[in-house]
Amino acid sequence: MSATPETTAARLGHGYRAFSPRIGRVSALIPVRTVIVSAILVAAVSALGIASLGMGTYPLGIGEVVDALLGRSDPQARLLVVGWRLPRMLFAVLCGVALALSGAVFQSLTRNPLGSPDIIGFSSGSYTGAIVVMLLLGSSRYLDIAAGALLGGCVTAAVVYLLAMRRGTVQSFRLIIMGIGVGAMLSSLNSGLMLMVSVDSAMLAAVWGAGSLNALGHEQLWPMALALTVLLLLVAGVAAPLRQLEIGDDAARSLGLRANRVRALAVVLGVALTALVTAAAGPISFVALAAPQIARRLVKGSGLLLVPSALVGALVLLGSDVLAQWLGFPVGVVTVSLGGSYLVWLLAVEFRARR
Template sequence: MIDHGYRTVQVRRGRLSGLWSTRSLVVCTGLVAVTFLLMVVSLGMGTYPLAFDRVLGALLGVGDDSQARLLVVGWRLPRALFAIVCGIALGLSGAIFQSLTRNPLGSPDIIGFSSGSYTGAIVVMLVIGSTRYLEIAAGSLIGGCLTAAVVYLLAVRGRTVQPFRLIIMGIGVGAVLSSLNSTLMLFVNVDTAMLAAVWAAGSLNGLGYEQLRPTVLILVLFLALLAFVAPRMRQLELGDDAAQALGTRTGRARSGAVVLGVALTALVTAAAGPISFVALAAPQIARRLVRGPGLALVPSALVGALVLLASDVLAQRLGFPVGVVTATLGGAYLAWLLADEFRAQASRRK
């Protein structure tokens, strides 16, 4: 029996098995329960509010309340599920990049990858003139991957990638892309520019089952790929030398993780526009809740879902796009995170 320093539970499912800390299981269970309760609350909100029991009845198919079923299942449920799905994708993306950079600022919206996905989508919408979901998704993925490649090449020194250099280069590339996005807006007609600007705010309004189904299918595919990449990422956290000693091809593993992280960000950008700071905050909140070392993918995904769903509930109350709410809350969180890091460094110097 190996002593891990904390209580663990072994989970087996056929040939698959895993070792979870007891605290992590409790935290994940609590996050799922809180997210479900918040989803029920969000489904009861709107121009025609519904009581808690009517929402539950509509979700479970109990009774013959056709009006509640139409409002809950037909109109409001897709938005709530979209918030959960996008939150999962952003939480996982943030956990991937923070693991690779070993830095709490390693988030796709901080190091420019979200800007790259946004630029790819903007080019499809403004230059090519298409508003089809699949084409915008392809543009987001291509833009994000090209941005990741440029930042990666700029961050390479010798044969290694320095995490801090990666963050600095990403911030610079992201600033250039933001200027490019603003410039593109000047060369199209006002109606097209307004359409792109509204989409760029990041909103879950108007999204239904037609957009939800392909988003969920693509996310499931990414989750399957992540299950394959995650063990190699845990080895990378030990350092390149230790990972290579364990038989991991560090360059290939890191490149695959970057592409997957960009793809998760691009999936959200294509569906709802750029939603910032969820990827930054979710992994840090998850790590503080779990209090465990290393990569915390499942808690990060669940925290991302809860944070984005809560932000959307607040956005509906205020009448703002959800991207505005996450940017406002995320800016305050970023300021606190920077101050906390500064205090930690100052105390280490003493």
């Protein structure tokens, strides 16, 4: 099958200019603004990533960082950049992508800007599963924590999903309300678990629970990158059905879509993306809430925007990590501070819009 992409932008009947690439019988409609914004975001992430590789106790210039990445520097600089700082930078990018896509999936499912795993309790469920493994089972292995986070998130999602179901259909508003309630209960449970163990164990769990990219290396990076790649392919596969669900269950079913099955699969994928980050870096809040909405404002689009959301998530978390290194705080503290301010602004805007 020959590929004959059409790269000519034309004004279509959608109110915006778009590219219409075609490969065989498969075609797509890509707004020009989305392409431009995505390119700018890629450049910004790349520039910020190179700058972050030069930060630290032993600062390096941009030229030295580039030489180290290309293998043209001395062994000490290459060890600093490639051995120690590069995994952290890549973790920030990958975790930002995962959280942003998780938020985009849940906001698409609930058709609500507050429908992120932070707000509806799924992040708390992943955190609970992880600290059960750490505190009660006494394991600090990455794969064990990842399994605990995934199991905790899935159990929480199942409980919230069942509580939100009414007459065989999951209602978006009930999903958010039930998620907030379950998340509050899990937060209390997490505090109780911290009080049940020794002070040393509780302190270790509390430091991890702040959300930090410290002490993450190549050993944890490659398993996460592999798992994220698989999840990205699965999310891309359910993107079209999710967009159909946004027009309503009845309309989606009239097109032959099994709404409840697609929704359940999307919930599992969203929880898995959140659990992947929680297992590696602890609970990092508000990136999943803010990134998809910032992406929509940048591209002036609506609905499920996977690529712009992922790039904004990478930029937000990488920028937060650079700021965290400069301030000497865990990255989770920075995202909570910035994200909390964004949530207050969002609620104020929504309130004024409804008056």
